[in-house]
Amino acid sequence: MGPERRSHGWLALLVTLGWLAGLCGPALAQPGFGQSQFELSGNVHLPEIDSATRQHLNRVEALINNRQWDEAVDTLQQVMENQADHVVSVDGRLYLSVRDFCQWKISQLPEEALAAYRGRVDPLAKVWLEQGQSSRDPAPLVQLLDTMFCSSYGDSALLALGDLALERGETGVAADYWRRLIESPPHKVSRENFNKLLEAADVNDAQRELLNTHYQADPARDGKWLNLKAVVGDRRGIDTDLIAVARLFREHRLSDPWLVYPGTDLPLAEVLARLVLVEILERSDQAPQLVEWFAREHGNAEGRFAGRVQPLAAALETLLKQSTDWPRARPQTDWPTFAGAPSRLFIAEPTLQLRKWAWKIALPKPTENGMHVSESRYDQSSYFPVVVGRTVFVATATQIDAYNLDTGAPAWGTAAIFEDRDTTQNFNMGRPPLGVARYTLTAHDGKLFARMGSPVTSSSPQSQRSQSHQSYLICLDLEREGTLLWDTRLIEPLEERWSYDGVPVSDGRNVYVAMRRSEVHPKAFVACLDAQTGRQRWRREVCSAETLAQGTNDEITHNLLTLQGGALYFSTNLGAIASLATGDGRVRWIYRYPRYQGKIQITNPPVNFCRDLTPCVYDRGTIYAAPADSSHVMALNATTGEFLWQTFDINDAQVHLLGVAQGNVIATGRNMRWIEIATNGKIGPFWPDMPRVNGRAGYGRGLLSDGRVYWPGIDPIQGQRIYVFDQASGRQVAQPIELTIVREAAAGNLIVASDHLLVVSPDSIYAFPLLGVGDVAGADKPADEESSNAPAKPPQSDAPQPEPKGATPATPRP
DSSP states (O other), X not given: OXXXXXXXXXXXHHHHHHHHHHBSSOOOOOTTOOOOEEEOOOOEEOOBOOHHHHHHHHHHHHHHHTTOHHHHHHHHHXXXXXXXXXXXXXXXXXXXXXXXHHHHHHHTSOHHHHHHHHHHHHHHHHHHHHHHHHHTOHHHHHHHHHHHXXXXXXXXXXXXXXXXHHHTTOHHHHHHHHHTTSOOOOXXXXXXXXXXXXXXTTOOHHHHHHHHHHEEEOGGGTTSEEEETTXXXXXXXXXXXXXXXXXXXXXXXXXXXXOOOTTOOSOHHHHHHHHHHHHHHTTOTTHHXXXXXXXXXXXXXXXXXXXXXXXXXXXXXXXXXXXXXXXXXXXXXXXXXXXXXXXXXXXXXXXXXXXSOXXXXXOOOOOOOSOOSSSBSSSOOOBOOEEXXXXXXXXXXXXXXXXXXXXXXXXXXXSEEEEOTTOOSOOOOSSOOBSOOOBOOEEETTEEEEEEEOOEEEOOTTOOOOGGGOEEEEEEEGXXXXXXXXXXXXXXXXXXXXXXXXXXXXXXXXXXXXXXEOSSSOEEEEEEEETTTOOEEEEEEEEEEOOTTTTTSOEEOOOOOEEETTEEEEEOSSSEEEEEETTTOOEEEEEEOOOOOSEEETTXXXXXXXXXXXXXXEETTEEEEOOTTOSOOEEEETTTXXXXXXXXXXXXXXXXXXXXXXXXEEEEESSEEXXXXXXXXXXXXXXXXOHHHHOOEEOSOOEEETTEEEEEXXXXXXXXEEEEEETTTOOEEEEEEESHHHHOOOOOEEEEETTEEEEEOSSXXXXXXXXXXXXXXXXXXXXXXXXXXXXXXXOSOSSOOOOOTTOOOOOOOO
């Protein structure tokens, strides 16, 4: 290495070491922020029923106990009509929509009462079922379930809606309908209720033996609770004994508050065969075991399947064998939204082997504000581009640019495909806002969706922001080189003190977006807009709560929704996680978790408050969340909202949930943690184990690909780099990919699309072509597989590595 080169390397190191001083910690004191300590209020306000409605529901209990069935049903129907947009508490933490709660109450009625109810509603329910079946229109079937779920025809409507969803390719939606046909016992039950059931006069000895066979005391809870033995987590592996246990709980009104059809007479085997079919179609790892289980439990069953009556087990075995010859779905090569998918879980396929970057684009440096972990307080990793085909799109508050993925040149003549010339980027009117501006995008079906304008989502009463500084949504037509399709300012301008809280997610027909209304305690909403026109279809309130700003400062947030099947999931960072139905915005459930307790200083708050861009992650029927106002990572049942587990306090800057892989939730920030799912959130490997001593720290959002975790970070000696770990074991399995020293690049958010890796630093995008199979010259070689902490590899050459042929570094944007 010559003197000039050596000097340049040490300069980069000095810069890196300087960054470390500002890395991995909340922001220093800023003008306008108070220095006093306070405690964040644990009060979370939900759109709950009022006291009069609560009295009506209490009256229903008395009416049922007095066998006044008609009056009980009339009261429940009245509550459903008058409080449709409200929620009701089930256990102090879990809340259900009034409609689902009342329907569940009806499902718990004794057989005599249920028969009387069905006599009243069946004539109309039959008409709606026949309309839906004959026209293959889901609307009458949905209406039937919304108003008369427990009618004699509700189970047929569930079956038909699942079949229609499967025909549309919506396997997750189909499975959700079909699971509501299978009664399953509670996963856990209090000792008090269990003993009540055992001692009931109408429970015989055989039923008591069945209960004792399927439940065991939970040793972690002093025997006060019992757990169901060996139950499949998503309630798939059900048998007739478990259905009998479930009906015992229902008949004694001790079931979980999960709305499932009571006592269907549809053949159980036909329903289960459909659920196993979904596993085959989704190429699930569990499919072979489930086919084997079905053959063992229902080997002689016949039913209508694939359009004709046939032996079900044989049909499933045939499909499973055929599935090995089905053409593999093309691997996803685009990166269409934050985290790579609307579920916020995407695991890529390439092994990242890099040369020097092919092109680099300069980005404007965001104004310093807010709190910072896994980035410098001077340089925020705020940009999260998307890639569609061979085009990279990146947004700021006032502009969207498009670049060619191969060359970095403007995609369509000029880089900017949208510019807001009427809005400046200086949104800090008066005192600085609390929070960090983030810039994400979503692409779907040839459309690009963005939130533009001010990143401020909550305004204090003293705010000097004008109406022109509000946020707005736009949709660009990518098939016409980014032509503006709609702009919400021109369609339905926001009312005063409203804002769009993040970028929408789309299912093609609609887009869904979080919203906020500025109040002393900001209110969180979810809204649905027509994807073609931008007109609002519905808007639903979720919750409100105190924030760090305490109503005295403007606040910047960027909350993203998670979309899976027909459900939305929303981690509000306001004490609640919610699930809503995409069709009408109906609240499916809200889980109110305990908020952070302890003294907080706004200039140096606990580092979990830096989780400002951590949407829920959906994986196989479970939601994983890391709310900013909690120091835990938690898991919930995606269908019911049932709390499954949470980690012990990991208040050490885990600001990103990269995803779920190999039985682990992988969380990163200042360091990395593997959270084991099988052990209900036990912390597994973590690295580095002493970040404050060895100086290594994360710097940006990583990704999952090819069985590995790629984590951008900073080493005090080697500079900025990408560390490589095994998804299952957490072992470091390859030499770090050197960025600062070898490739003259910086660390940042990682995006893999097609045949490129994009590293998005606070002020630049670096595009690295991925080396193909067999073309490994200059690639990062795997480390010793037995090494749990592979040493850094020194650069092999002092000379700059050649750029790929045909690549043209783009001119940096001013």
